[in-house]
Amino acid sequence: MIAPTISLPNSHSDSHSHTFYLPPELNADRPPERRGLARDHVRLLVLDRKTGEIKHTRFDRLGEFLRSGDLLVFNSSRTLPATLIASAPQTDVEVRLAERLPDGSWMALLKSTQKENPITPDLLLDFGLDLTATVLSQDERIPALWRLRFSKSGPDFLDRLYRLGEPVRYRYLSSPWSLHYYQNVYAQRPGGSEMPSAGRAFSWRLLFQLRRIGIETANVTLHGGLSSYLDDALDRQHIASEEEYWISKDAAEKIRRARRKGGRLIAIGTTVVRALESMAQQGEIQAGHAYTRLRITEDYRLQLVDGLVTGLHEPEASHLDLLTAFVPANTIHRAYAEAIGHHYLWHEFGDVNLIV
Amino acid sequence: MNLLTDKFALITGASRGLGREIALAYAKENVRGLTLVARTIEPLQKLKSEIAEITPKAQIALVQADLSSPADVERAAAITLEACDGSLDVLINNASILGPVPMPFLLDYPAEDFQQVLQVNLTAPFLLIQNLIGAMIERGGSIINVTSDAGRIGYPGWGAYGISKFGLEGLSQTWASELVETSVRVNWVDPGSMNTAMHRDAEPDEDPSAWANPADVTEIFVLLASDTGAHIRGQRFEAQSDWRQTLSALSVGAEAGAPWATKI
Numbered sequence A: 001m002i003a004p005t006i007s008l009p010n011s012h013s014d015s016h017s018h019t020f021y022l023p024p025e026l027n028a029d030r031p032p033e034r035r036g037l038a039r040d041h042v043r044l045l046v047l048d049r050k051t052g053e054i055k056h057t058r059f060d061r062l063g064e065f066l067r068s069g070d071l072l073v074f075n076s077s078r079t080l081p082a083t084l085i086a087s088a089p090q091t092d093v094e095v096r097l098a099e100r101l102p103d104g105s106w107m108a109l110l111k112s113t114q115k116e117n118p119i120t121p122d123l124l125l126d127f128g129l130d131l132t133a134t135v136l137s138q139d140e141r142i143p144a145l146w147r148l149r150f151s152k153s154g155p156d157f158l159d160r161l162y163r164l165g166e167p168v169r170y171r172y173l174s175s176p177w178s179l180h181y182y183q184n185v186y187a188q189r190p191g192g193s194e195m196p197s198a199g200r201a202f203s204w205r206l207l208f209q210l211r212r213i214g215i216e217t218a219n220v221t222l223h224g225g226l227s228s229y230l231d232d233a234l235d236r237q238h239i240a241s242e243e244e245y246w247i248s249k250d251a252a253e254k255i256r257r258a259r260r261k262g263g264r265l266i267a268i269g270t271t272v273v274r275a276l277e278s279m280a281q282q283g284e285i286q287a288g289h290a291y292t293r294l295r296i297t298e299d300y301r302l303q304l305v306d307g308l309v310t311g312l313h314e315p316e317a318s319h320l321d322l323l324t325a326f327v328p329a330n331t332i333h334r335a336y337a338e339a340i341g342h343h344y345l346w347h348e349f350g351d352v353n354l355i356v
Numbered sequence B: 001m002n003l004l005t006d007k008f009a010l011i012t013g014a015s016r017g018l019g020r021e022i023a024l025a026y027a028k029e030n031v032r033g034l035t036l037v038a039r040t041i042e043p044l045q046k047l048k049s050e051i052a053e054i055t056p057k058a059q060i061a062l063v064q065a066d067l068s069s070p071a072d073v074e075r076a077a078a079i080t081l082e083a084c085d086g087s088l089d090v091l092i093n094n095a096s097i098l099g100p101v102p103m104p105f106l107l108d109y110p111a112e113d114f115q116q117v118l119q120v121n122l123t124a125p126f127l128l129i130q131n132l133i134g135a136m137i138e139r140g141g142s143i144i145n146v147t148s149d150a151g152r153i154g155y156p157g158w159g160a161y162g163i164s165k166f167g168l169e170g171l172s173q174t175w176a177s178e179l180v181e182t183s184v185r186v187n188w189v190d191p192g193s194m195n196t197a198m199h200r201d202a203e204p205d206e207d208p209s210a211w212a213n214p215a216d217v218t219e220i221f222v223l224l225a226s227d228t229g230a231h232i233r234g235q236r237f238e239a240q241s242d243w244r245q246t247l248s249a250l251s252v253g254a255e256a257g258a259p260w261a262t263k264i
Helices: A059-065 A154-164 A204-212 A232-236 A249-260 A270-281 A318-323 A329-341 B017-028 B042-054 B070-083 B111-135 B159-178 B197-202 B219-225 B243-251
Strands: A043-047 A054-058 A071-075 A083-088 A091-100 A106-112 A124-128 A131-138 A145-150 A190-192 A216-222 A243-247 A265-268 A288-292 A307-311 A352-355 B008-012 B033-038 B059-064 B090-093 B141-146 B184-190 B236-238
Touching: A043 A059, A043 A329, A054 A059, A054 A329, A059 A204, A059 A352, A071 A249, A071 A270, A083 A154, A091 A124, A124 A154, A131 A154, A154 B059, A154 B070, A190 B070, A204 A216, A216 A249, A216 A270, A243 A270, A249 A265, A265 A270, A270 A288, A270 A307, A270 A318, A307 A318, B008 B017, B008 B070, B008 B111, B017 B033, B017 B042, B017 B219, B033 B042, B033 B070, B042 B059, B059 B070, B070 B111, B090 B111, B090 B219, B111 B159, B141 B159, B141 B219, B159 B184, B184 B219, B236 B243
Parallel strands: A043 A352, A071 A216, A071 A265, A265 A307, B008 B033, B008 B090, B033 B059, B090 B141, B141 B184, B184 B236
Antiparallel strands: A043 A054, A083 A091, A083 A124, A091 A106, A106 A145, A124 A131, A131 A145, A216 A243, A243 A288, A307 A352
């Protein structure tokens, strides 16, 4: 086995370096159901916020680490088939939708298949089935992203997208898994470029079981963008994207009630942490629709969220910075070294980490 | 008539027959919104304008889909979830196909047709419920599966259709029991013999004038979708029998005896 190498925190930086070697065999290359496991039988690494103690168990035993009155907050965003192929004059273009803007246009990652024919403003992309898009402008901060306007909107756009698109997939997969593998069982409104994968291991059976022992659930919606711009140098910069989120009246009420009764708030996914903490910074827990650019790191004092269910993150991923708001970086590093030693699996179809 | 003013419903097989009549009946109850799904879009467009005459405020989304394709089912679900803002109240699994007509004996049934009938009549309802349950479970909702007498009795010559309805009855019971602790209710309705194009295809030698007009069997579908029917779960209804009797039996707790109405 290759020994995990975890770097020490870099004292000269405001952010920790979380470099470690992730052996390729620890990439989950298929959904658990396709490696002979129930979706809720993936592994669970439990990290105790107070003691730093690490426990290894199975995800369907999550309830053993929760208490009656705790509130699990999910991101109910449904994953779109956000990858499209278009033909443009003299080249084909791969389009990965990143974010829908308030005016109905989209930010998208565009990649020309022929380098000598780069993307330019006014380029017309033809997807077939009467769907086209005009390239408008390049993003100022993230040059791989462009703003697009499609020829269709609303249900007509969604209809074409579902006929033509494929889910955003990464290289470590063993097969082009179809869209339904990229949905959480509780998913509601479509809009995410990628699955909010921290919740993938939840089954209805487990959700009902948790409810029976007094664990409440609430949903917020936050349509996540792309986790990678397919450019290592760019990805390393961790440019904070702006994310749009909705908190329903029902969710706000459940959050207020849980707080009042002393229940803990457990965010399912780092995006939920950002949405809830952004709301907390407004001073009041209330329903609404807003945008967040909140960057949560070691120095951030969590105001609302007590615990987190999350996947295992890649070396250097900005999500690891967010985890240091819950536990010190060296505890994360110790947990990750154990996870590697115990052959935990990484990425959207992989194993899960509970920090509480 | 305002039984459904706050409800958003998805109806499959809405272009003709019973599905179309349920859509019109819901429009008369001022339904908040509808997603109408069918293999061809033109009859749905016509239906949409008829609905707009009845209740102009209703939001109507149309989806052309071949429910034998899981990708089409997923697309129909996604368009519905967008249209209803992620909160669906009513799902009516009405679409079904007969398979080849005249219906061959099961002994002679082409395997490919058998599979297609099961895909549309059984797998599509399974997938639709699975795709949409997340949008129903928070606020509660009503799932109504359209079954048939041929789903209880293995009539000769009713081939894959009958078998798919046997499956749908089992699916309904299993879902009803799995969802017993939630506020999503599952019921299934046998509409009885109706004068529809499908039934005329199935029994070309019979006199269709003896069969009910599908417009006359929609009342139970309105009741089960509305808050008035919020306490009814895990029940099979026959739309042309005295289903009110089933309902009054319910009010004295008869449902407790049904395995799909007991807790898992």
